[in-house]
Amino acid sequence: MTATMSVALTVNGIPVSRMVAPRVTLADFLRFDLGLTGTHTGCEMGACGACLVRLDGVPVHSCLVFAVQADGAVVETVEGLSENGAIAGLQQAFHERNALQCGFCTPGMLVTAHALLEKGGVPSRDEIRDALSGNYCRCTGYEAIVDAIAAAARARAGAEAPHAEAEA
Amino acid sequence: MKARAFAYARPRTLEAAHAAFADAEGDASYISGGQSLVPALAMRLQAPACLVDLGGIDALKGIAFDDGVLRIGALTRHAQALSDPLIARHAPLLTAAAPFVAHPAIRNRGTLGGSVALADPASEFPAMMLTMDATMEIFGTDGLRDVPAADYFQDLYQTAIEPGEILVALKIPGAAPGTRIAFEELARRRGDYAMVGSGIMAQVDDGAVAQIAIGFFSVGATPVRARAVEALLTGRALDAAAITEAQAALDDDLDPPDDTQVPAAMRRHLARVVLGRLLTRIAGTPGEAP
Numbered sequence: 001m002t003a004t005m006s007v008a009l010t011v012n013g014i015p016v017s018r019m020v021a022p023r024v025t026l027a028d029f030l031r032f033d034l035g036l037t038g039t040h041t042g043c044e045m046g047a048c049g050a051c052l053v054r055l056d057g058v059p060v061h062s063c064l065v066f067a068v069q070a071d072g073a074v075v076e077t078v079e080g081l082s083e084n085g086a087i088a089g090l091q092q093a094f095h096e097r098n099a100l101q102c103g104f105c106t107p108g109m110l111v112t113a114h115a116l117l118e119k120g121g122v123p124s125r126d127e128i129r130d131a132l133s134g135n136y137c138r139c140t141g142y143e144a145i146v147d148a149i150a151a152a153a154r155a156r157a158g159a160e161a162p163h164a165e166a167e168a
Numbered sequence: 169m170k171a172r173a174f175a176y177a178r179p180r181t182l183e184a185a186h187a188a189f190a191d192a193e194g195d196a197s198y199i200s201g202g203q204s205l206v207p208a209l210a211m212r213l214q215a216p217a218c219l220v221d222l223g224g225i226d227a228l229k230g231i232a233f234d235d236g237v238l239r240i241g242a243l244t245r246h247a248q249a250l251s252d253p254l255i256a257r258h259a260p261l262l263t264a265a266a267p268f269v270a271h272p273a274i275r276n277r278g279t280l281g282g283s284v285a286l287a288d289p290a291s292e293f294p295a296m297m298l299t300m301d302a303t304m305e306i307f308g309t310d311g312l313r314d315v316p317a318a319d320y321f322q323d324l325y326q327t328a329i330e331p332g333e334i335l336v337a338l339k340i341p342g343a344a345p346g347t348r349i350a351f352e353e354l355a356r357r358r359g360d361y362a363m364v365g366s367g368i369m370a371q372v373d374d375g376a377v378a379q380i381a382i383g384f385f386s387v388g389a390t391p392v393r394a395r396a397v398e399a400l401l402t403g404r405a406l407d408a409a410a411i412t413e414a415q416a417a418l419d420d421d422l423d424p425p426d427d428t429q430v431p432a433a434m435r436r437h438l439a440r441v442v443l444g445r446l447l448t449r450i451a452g453t454p455g456e457a458p
Contacts, residue, residue: 022176045207134271
């Protein structure tokens with residue numbers, strides 16, 4: 001066995017340091033070392049998108065990054081995004097539109113959708129589908145997920161518009 | 169689906185990386201974005217004793233335009249090809265190709281240098297290096313050396329990079345003002361590997377083709393330039409007759425293999441379809457953004 005190495009990073013706003021074997025992926029580190037099991041491991045080869053987290057502000061597959069590579073990085077998981085309210089609108093819309101059945105893909109879907117909505121504006125359904133191209137869902141047929149993201153984007157734009165006018 | 173145990177090094181300089189690789193006596197891999205390597209490790213297609221992470225080496229970072237050449241550091245992420253204004257201005261083919269590369273989260277992590285060093289024959293960026301007549305800057309025992317794309321892609325996953333050497337930067341001749349570009353690929357699903365793809369850049373003066381470069385990918389062991397078609401079209405007007413002739417001539421440029429997914433005859437057909445669409449766009453879009 002290869003020796004473990006120290007890794008220090010910020011996860012959901014909290015500084016974390018651990019000893020970890022180089023072969024451990026960031027996904028397994030989050031799940032097993034930190035108990036953050038909201039990040040799901042499906043394919044473990046970067047195809048399914050269930051393991052997406054934000055690494056230094058952008059969504060990446062945590063199964064395709066080794067934990068040692070995240071030394072010094074800022075990681076946000078679906079737990080962090082839930083607790084700080086960043087995806088509250090999306091979660092509400094997913095609930096209302098039945099955008100999940102088994103829920104396995106949902107954390108990755110939310111991370112992707114959050115990054116899409118962060119760009120601002122109301123994306124078209126084609127843009128939403130393109131953004132979701134790396135997220136597998138085997139239950140819903142995607143239609144309800146696209147509905148939910150579109151609804152959350154409209155709600156967000158509606159909520160922001162009066163604020164923008166007030167500033168103008 | 170877990171990688172075998174390995175030692176991990178994260179050097180800060182090219183020299184230190186080269187030394188770390190040498191210390192492993194041939195049983196090491198460099199890792200850049202890792203979006204192709206990590207799946208290969210997880211599937212145990214590769215199991216090196218040591219991973220040398222290039223991610224902390226500043227000499228591999230940055231994008232600069234100087235003296236007519238766009239120099240793209242190897243660690244530049246795919247997502248930057250979509251958003252970087254220097255790339256959009258001087259290497260617009262990369263910007264046009266980037267949306268076709270994998271999926272958003274892969275593009276956030278994968279690097280241009282990693283893609284070009286791997287030289288997957290179905291990948292977009294390596295083929296565009298060949299199309300743009302880029303030069304690969306490689307670090308090895310004797311320091312830096314430049315290898316033109318025409319000599320760089322040698323065979324399936326085989327490039328001019330020797331074991332232990334590091335791809336440092338991609339040097340691309342800046343696109344001349346008025347250069348027309350077009351890019352397309354055919355895949356069964358969005359973001360999947362292309363069955364056939366192509367990018368074209370051309371200069372059209374007074375309705376005639378002054379210069380044209382046509383690169384194909386997913387048509388063989390390496391990216392391929394359609395030199396016969398380029399020669400046929402140079403000096404010609406890009407009318408319907410010329411495009412039809414070009415499509416017929418493409419057969420001489422390509423020698424696609426048969427595989428279980430796409431028979432060679434189908435690949436040839438798809439390549440003709442793609443070429444027709446791209447040349448039609450080149451003919452119809454004077455000075456227009458892609």
